[in-house]
Amino acid sequence: MGMFIYDTRLEIELDDRLLAHLQIVIVDKFRRNERFAMSLLHEGRAITLWMSPQSRVQFVYAGNRRPSINPAWLDALSEVAGMSGVLRTVQEPSSRHGST
DSSP, X not given: OEEEEETTTEEEEEOHHXXXXXXXXXXXXXXXXXXXXXXXXXXXXXXXXXXXXXXXXXXXXXXXXXXXXXXXXXXXXHHHHHHXXXXXXXXXOXXXXXXX
16 A cells, blocks of 8 residues: 655555556646645545645555556546546546556
């Protein structure tokens, strides 16, 4: 299990595979100078974080190799964030294009 660290004060444990997909979506949004909310479960509670390119975030992986990426999952995460303005975790769909 990896860690998503927000503002050095909040550490949220996430599966490395989910963390890798969230990292790609978040970094892509930051590159486009987008601001958005992100909702995650932390210690059994739902929390919502305000994300902006100025947010101090870290992605810390437990494993020594980066997980394979499912383009269909990236699309699903990006779509839910775009439709609602809130990035939420969604279940990983079957890969339409194969993993990389």
